[in-house]
Amino acid sequence: MVSWEGAGAFLDLEEVPLTDRGSRLLVFKNDDGGAGRPGAGRAGLRVAGAVYERSPDTSTHLHRIAVFDGAGRPLEATAVVPEGITFGDSAASLVLVGSDALSIGALAEPVVVLLEPFGTSADGRPVSEVDGAGISWRATDGTVPAADPVSGDTGPAGPGAVRLLLPPGGSLLLRIGGAVDQAPEPGGHAALLAAAASRWTDWFARLPAVRGTDLELVRYAWWILASNIVQLDTHPGIDAVVPSKQGYVAAWQWDSYFISIGLRHGDAELAADQLRLFFAEQTPDGGLPDVVHDHGTLACVADMPPGDVATLARIHGADSPMVTQADMPITKPPLAAWAARAVDAVAGTSLQSELKDGLDRLHEWWFARPTPDGLPGYEHVYSSGLDDSPLFDDGGPVFAPDLPSYLVVALDAMADLAEDAGDGATAARHRALADTTAAQLVEKRFDAELGRFVALTPAGRRTTVTPFGLMPLLTGRLPEPVKAALAARLADPSCLSAPFPLPTVGLSEPEFNQDRMWRGPVWLNVNWLIVQGLLRSGLEAEAAALAERTVAMVVASGGIHEYWNPLTGARAAGATTGFGWSAALFLDLAVWLAATDAGR
Known part of the structure; x- marks a missing residue:
């Protein structure tokens, strides 16, 4: 062999x-x-x-x-x-x-x-x-x-x-x-x-260039992405890269976007198919399902598996609308336009243009959702992707600072696409809405006294420190004092600068739990998003430092897990391993760091 x-x-x-x-x-x-x-x-x-x-x-x-x-x-x-x-x-x-x-x-x-x-x-x-x-x-x-x-x-x-x-x-x-x-x-x-040997030879020949210190884990990450491919019964013609064949045998919307970010470095068509899978299931009003699986989709509360219903009833109460409101939509954060443009930027494809109409309808869907003050929020906890985050301890809906930030990035991507096509009027319209959304985010969600962004919940303001309060960095439009406050929060060792950053709840917060999913452990998608936010906000040194610490943590842990303990850097209790978006985003950070080193 x-x-x-x-x-x-x-x-x-x-x-x-x-x-x-x-x-x-x-x-x-x-x-x-x-x-x-x-x-x-x-x-x-x-x-x-x-x-x-x-x-x-x-x-x-x-x-x-x-x-x-x-x-x-x-x-x-x-x-x-x-x-x-x-x-x-x-x-x-x-x-x-x-x-x-x-x-x-x-x-x-x-x-x-x-x-x-x-x-x-x-x-x-x-x-x-x-x-x-x-x-x-x-x-x-x-x-x-x-x-x-x-x-x-x-x-x-x-x-x-x-x-x-x-x-x-x-x-x-x-x-x-x-x-x-x-x-x-x-x-x-x-x-x-x-035939199997030939198949793997071809796959590893696509491995992107990385530094020697990262190569062994990058090879493993590249194996994970191919080994997690299945064809779903509902989409037999598309290779879906699932998060894990151990319990996660379906396509989750934002998992698929993050997975495409890694795949773009070696297989642009496979990367593009991860997005096409969801837009093939887009509803007439523009919404996208949370999950595409062998038997259909999970697009609303009525579609939830019994185990999820029982879990949410235990956490939020059996009478919670997130359990009882059958038609409440369940989706994931709107990262599709950004992911499509990222694939195109590396692979020279035209995926974003191919999906343009669906992307426009998706963004319109989000801005049409109920809101107290013009900024959209998450009606269902699953739509945020943060299944047990303390941001949802008061129930839903939750109006957190991450969602408007993602929409600003999406609108910028659509404006860039319009400019590529010479459509200045459309580009200006997208850019104006992005500017307005970013300005409202600072005005309505930033607490100057606390020096951080907060979330609105049914109980009022939720001030728990999480890295999702750093997501407004993605807008690239923050006033200097706000940007400085977020940079200080990022660097605070009693808060988010854990021995292995970034904890999903600040270390000094009462809700912090080093092993409980979104209440403390390090998730690579969060770190990757913050790296992108730092870059978009002109904080290149901080971005490189976080990327280096993230990659070093993965290499030292000896595996590619679902999430990591922020105090030890080891696989957190309860986390699965061989996890798809961790593989993809570790690979993407390793590729970026190699290119950055080469450019010095």
Whole structure:
């Protein structure tokens, strides 16, 4: 197998399973994730599914795949790289095939493959935990290998377990959720393995230039972006890069925008498709859904999964409009125009022009939402993306300083597009609304006595220090005293300048919790947004310093996580790993820092 110079070192099959571009399969070590299940603790692997709203722990296809040599000795997984797994001293290998299959091949000696499915159907067929999907297999030459029932100490106790003997050069194609095509696989297992290696060779050839100190983690980030690709059942022609195949198997609107920022450095078309996916679901009034998933969209309260309804009822009360108002829209912050222009700027594409009409309608939709004073706000907590932020402790709607800031950036992007086309009147109209919005933001949300921006909630003003109060830097229009106050807040070690910045709640705030999602941990999208705000406000040194500290934190943590502990720089408790927008924005910061260094 090909080695990707360290990218495979992160695929420990414990926290980070093997998966592949387009695959819905996740391959873990059997001793982790299978605790309490048949086969746990015995040599081998567990295969789970990447399913919307389900953890891999509740979507097991196979409790156990184990490979043995001809004498019955177990062959451990000795090498894991993006294109597959090698067992023993290159005695056998495993490669993922398409969305729902894998192939196991004996390379030089005969091997025995033991399969233990999740269970069996009433008529004795092996089935998965996911909707009782059937599991089938055949040799890649089209024949069906003989299956021996498992007995004795080497086999698990689950029903339907079998041993399959593979002769030298023989292989097994196993499929989840459908019958295996009996036609021979051209070239057999070797061809499937070669195709996977070629696919990853092509992908890593697109890796953008970065500094040597960041290269290992950048390779891993680049792997994450490709390995998180699926095709959603509702959009079979588009490769969607999901946040994570472990519990986040759908496209979330602002995740997709941030992911496009990283993808633009190596695959402009894939980056563009992340935006197209959402504009294909735009409603007639201009709104966009929060989520696009295999079964449809999450665009309003009525679409929420039961687990989300229960969580919001517990936090905000069962009678909260965010739980009971079925037609309340749920969306995400309007970053599309900015993301589209960013893709075009790097890749030379015309995505923003392609989406122009939809972008205009999106911005009009936001400015038409109910508001107490002309500045739009978030009706639903999910629309902010800040699921448990203290900004929403008083319920909703919340009129926070970040949303108008995003809209100013969006309007500037649309003005730039109009100027590109020689349409001065349209450019002036967009620019005037951006100017007005930025001025109102300072007038109505900045507290000069406190020296910070505040949010309006149903209980009045919410003054909790969060980095979202720094988002007005994105406008590039702040008066010097306001800009100086925000820069001081950013540099304050008792506030936002944590050992590993930026905490999502100030360190001295009573709501601060170093491990609780949006109440303390570091999120890369927040840091990335503040870096962009500092640049747009002319604070280049501060932007470079925050970017350096962010990249250094990721490198030192040894992984690319959902969020980080601001006091230790380690992965925060409860955060998933191999997270899509963290990979994309870490990569983007690393590319920018490399270019900045080269330009000095």
